Amino acid sequence: MELEAIPGVGAKTAAALRELDDPVATVESGDVAAIARAPGVNEARAARIARGAIRRRHDDDGRVLATDRARELYREAIDLLRERTVTDYAAKRLETFYPSASASRVAEAQAFAADATARDPDPAVREALADCAPLSDPPTVRVRDRCLATADAETLARAEAEVPELSVETVEDARDVSELGRSYASVIVLDESFAGLDVEGDVVVRPDALETPAETVPERLLAFFAENRERLEAAAAVHEAAAAVGEPVSGGDADPPVEIDRLRDALSRLDDDGTIAGDAELDRLTAAVDDLDAAVSTAASVADDRLREAIRERDVTIEGTDFLSLVEQGARVDSLLDRELADEYDAAVDAAREHLADALRLKPEEAELAERVFGGDPSFPVDHDESAVSRLRTELSAARDRRAAKLKADLASDLGDLREPVERLVRNALELDVELAISRFARDFDCAMPEVVDPGDAEADGDAAAGFRIEGGRSPLLDVDFADVEPVDYAVLGATLLSGVNSGGKTSTLDLVALVVVLAQMGLPVPAESATVERFEEIHYYAKSQGTLDAGAFEATLRDFGDLVDGADGRLVLVDELESITEPGASAKIIAGILEALDDQDATAVFVSHLAREISDAADFEVAVDGIEAAGLVDGELRVNRSPKKGHLARSTPELIVEKLADDRGGEFYGDLLEKF
Numbered sequence: 001m002e003l004e005a006i007p008g009v010g011a012k013t014a015a016a017l018r019e020l021d022d023p024v025a026t027v028e029s030g031d032v033a034a035i036a037r038a039p040g041v042n043e044a045r046a047a048r049i050a051r052g053a054i055r056r057r058h059d060d061d062g063r064v065l066a067t068d069r070a071r072e073l074y075r076e077a078i079d080l081l082r083e084r085t086v087t088d089y090a091a092k093r094l095e096t097f098y099p100s101a102s103a104s105r106v107a108e109a110q111a112f113a114a115d116a117t118a119r120d121p122d123p124a125v126r127e128a129l130a131d132c133a134p135l136s137d138p139p140t141v142r143v144r145d146r147c148l149a150t151a152d153a154e155t156l157a158r159a160e161a162e163v164p165e166l167s168v169e170t171v172e173d174a175r176d177v178s179e180l181g182r183s184y185a186s187v188i189v190l191d192e193s194f195a196g197l198d199v200e201g202d203v204v205v206r207p208d209a210l211e212t213p214a215e216t217v218p219e220r221l222l223a224f225f226a227e228n229r230e231r232l233e234a235a236a237a238v239h240e241a242a243a244a245v246g247e248p249v250s251g252g253d254a255d256p257p258v259e260i261d262r263l264r265d266a267l268s269r270l271d272d273d274g275t276i277a278g279d280a281e282l283d284r285l286t287a288a289v290d291d292l293d294a295a296v297s298t299a300a301s302v303a304d305d306r307l308r309e310a311i312r313e314r315d316v317t318i319e320g321t322d323f324l325s326l327v328e329q330g331a332r333v334d335s336l337l338d339r340e341l342a343d344e345y346d347a348a349v350d351a352a353r354e355h356l357a358d359a360l361r362l363k364p365e366e367a368e369l370a371e372r373v374f375g376g377d378p379s380f381p382v383d384h385d386e387s388a389v390s391r392l393r394t395e396l397s398a399a400r401d402r403r404a405a406k407l408k409a410d411l412a413s414d415l416g417d418l419r420e421p422v423e424r425l426v427r428n429a430l431e432l433d434v435e436l437a438i439s440r441f442a443r444d445f446d447c448a449m450p451e452v453v454d455p456g457d458a459e460a461d462g463d464a465a466a467g468f469r470i471e472g473g474r475s476p477l478l479d480v481d482f483a484d485v486e487p488v489d490y491a492v493l494g495a496t497l498l499s500g501v502n503s504g505g506k507t508s509t510l511d512l513v514a515l516v517v518v519l520a521q522m523g524l525p526v527p528a529e530s531a532t533v534e535r536f537e538e539i540h541y542y543a544k545s546q547g548t549l550d551a552g553a554f555e556a557t558l559r560d561f562g563d564l565v566d567g568a569d570g571r572l573v574l575v576d577e578l579e580s581i582t583e584p585g586a587s588a589k590i591i592a593g594i595l596e597a598l599d600d601q602d603a604t605a606v607f608v609s610h611l612a613r614e615i616s617d618a619a620d621f622e623v624a625v626d627g628i629e630a631a632g633l634v635d636g637e638l639r640v641n642r643s644p645k646k647g648h649l650a651r652s653t654p655e656l657i658v659e660k661l662a663d664d665r666g667g668e669f670y671g672d673l674l675e676k677f
Contacts, residue, residue, distance in 0.1 A: 003018070003027065006049065006052040007052035007055055007056065009052060013041070013045075016039045017035070017038045017041070017049070020035075020038050023038075027050065027053045028053050030053065030054060031427060032046045033089055033135070033426075034134075034423075034427070035049055037134075037136070043089065043134075047096055050096045051095065054096060055100075058105040059102065060105050062100075064536065064538055065518075065539055066538040066571075067542060069541040069542060070541040077518055077522070077524075078094060078095065078097075081097075081441050084437040084441050084444070085434070086130055086433050087132050088133070089133065090433035090437055097109060099517075099518050099522050100522070100523070101521070101538075103454065103535060105523070106452050106520075106521060109524065110449065110452070111523075112435075112523070113438055113523055113525060114449060115435065116436070116438035116439050117438060117439050117447070119432075119435055119436060119439045120245070121440045121443070122241070124244065125247065125432070127241070128238045128240075128241040131234035132430060132433070133231050133234070134430065135422075136228060137227075138226070141165050141217075142165060143166055143217060143219050145184060146185060146186045146217075147180060147183075147184045147186075148163060148167070148169070148188050148189075149169045149170075149177060149180055149189045149191075150168065150169075150189070150191050151170065151171055151172055152191060155191070158210060162210055162213070163213065163216060165217045165220055166216075174197055174199055177189060177194065177203060180203075181199055181202070181203045182200070185202060185398065185401045185405075186201075186204070187201065187202065187204070188209050188216060189203065189204070189205045190209055191205070191207065214416045215413075218409050218412030219274060219408065222274045222408060222412060225266070225267065225274075225422075226272055228422075229272065232267065232425070232426065233264070234429070235425045235428075235429040236256070236260045236263060236264070238429040238432065240260065249428045249432050257422075257425050257428070258418055258422055263418060266411065269411055276404055276407040276408060276411065279403070279407055285403055288360040288366075288396045292360065292389065293389075295356050296373060296389055298355065299352040300374070300382050300384055303349055303352035303374065304381045306348035306351050307345060307380055310347075342378070349375055352373075352382060353374055356370050369388070369391060369392045369395055370392055373388045373389055438524065441525070445482060445527040446527065447525035448525060448528055448530050449525050449526075450520040451532045452534075452535050453532060453533070453534060453535065454535055455534055455570055466602070467491065467492050467494065468490075468534060468572070470489065470512070470526075470531045471489050471528060471529045471531065472489065472528050472530070473487060473488045473489070473528035474487050474488070474512075474528070475508055475512040475515060477511055477515065478508060487529070487643075488505075488642050488644075489643040490513065492606055492624075492626075494603075494605070494624060495595045495598045495599045495605040495607075495624065496606050496607070497595075497615060497616070497625045498607065498628070499626070499627045499628070499649050499650040500628030500629070500630070501628070501650065504640045506576070507544065507576055507608065508642075509608075509628065509642075510574045510608060513574060514574055516533065517533050517536065517572055521533070521535060535570075536570055536571060536572045538571045538572070539571075540571060540572065540573045541575075542574070542576065545577070561594050565597035565598060569601050570603075571603045572603070573605035573606070574605070575591075575606070575607045575608065577610070578594075578609070579591065579610065585614075588614035588617075588618050589618050591611070592616075592619040592620075595607065595615070595623055612625050613649060626644040626646055626647070626648060627645050627650025628642065628644050629641050629645050629650050
């Protein structure tokens, strides 16, 4: 698949996506976190790219949400789901669910949702998810004690691109390599032509070094694990919490993709900065190098203190000629110490050497080098040999680097085959949050998986399976507790008028229908006991207009409906009180004409209107009329049967009030008014 073929992916975004290890597979997977690791691509953008890839895979070029109100309902549905997520990832990942006219996409999403709704959103699992986040790529680590070397310009360019952590040097012959061996702790020669090279230093010829980055630059892998330590531990905790309640995290497999104890053991050997942790020998060598200068200074002070004390306790006689000689030599005491305090000086030097070896915890072979630091001609204060200190530092540093390199290589080898499993470990944990959000949504709103059918299919009872049928539907969008929402049964096939009293629930019914259809075509459960929904190509929902429109706005509205009725079949049209756009008489005729055109297209349409009788009279076909029937007024409050009654023109609120007055007060006036209805 060409990346530029994905809807919404241009040349710049495609170039960023190609920075991923396997861009096509990553994009097609729908893994929002993995896509977001492309340079300059945030999670919101990644969700749009994933959604575009899904559309491409299912050849789903349509746009089901055809109006602003339809898109608002979709956003409200997504928000209900997002409110039930724990991680930011899951909130973004839910954006990849969209109302689709593709049968394969709806079926794919339904399969995911069916597995999700079977899950139990245990509080312990959700608590563990709180610290879960997508993995991130660490900044490039610069390794300065190692280099790559090559005589080939093409290999040089490739090495610089693929291993930015190391310097890449140009060499022509063995002498160049030898010089690099004196400048770097280790040198990796990439050219096979140098095989059998015999030079001083840690120099190896490895033509395959670029194919084995974990061996060539183990710091890269270690930095990745160090950077993501908390994320990995959080994902591991999610798997453990899920296992404790018998809930496999992904794919029905109870075992995580990586052995948790093995992962934790490896992480315990890694410091937060990507260096090795927990190795006593490396810690000793590192401390010895870091503390060398301070230890030498302290050791010299120990020797000075010993000599000072010895001098205080001895009576030293200086003859005149010796005194004159000392003065002429600038008051040097070397010869005096050598003659009068030789034994004491030797003891002081031994004390300095012993202190240095103990302070740095030197091994016997290292202590031999340390002995050379103190000695030579007697002096006070006791002097040390800086060149011997430098040699000791070089040996300790080399031992430290060799130890660190070995430990890094060993740990990178242990972690190398964990890279892909830990990616899945984290991805599975994050996907679990997506599934649990859908499960919570389904449980909170008593949802059921709807049946989404192709237009014209037949149900078992012989009725055409077009339109929609909702049983026990309750809208979670109402401004009341969901438990207090009255269930609604409603089914429509063809063009229908919905009548009813003011505040009787007509708009709420339209919202419920739109929400159920949108969720169904997203492949998600719907807030109803059961539902069957036609797979509509487009959903047109027109909200109630705020007052009568001026001539220009009225003309624009008619153009919208003109485009609507001139379009293709397979549409759901929901319209709330279109008559408010102009005078009632003209509105009835306009609505009748729109319904006639929709009926010719076999569209499913519900028009809420107070002009149902007038519209029916103006239409040239028998318009279906449903009504939300009011039972009457009780203590000034309207009592309504919320489920529309089929083939019934509902009475208006004024009619109910007149009827109540006629019953309560009687009289010819109220009776005559009632007959007018």
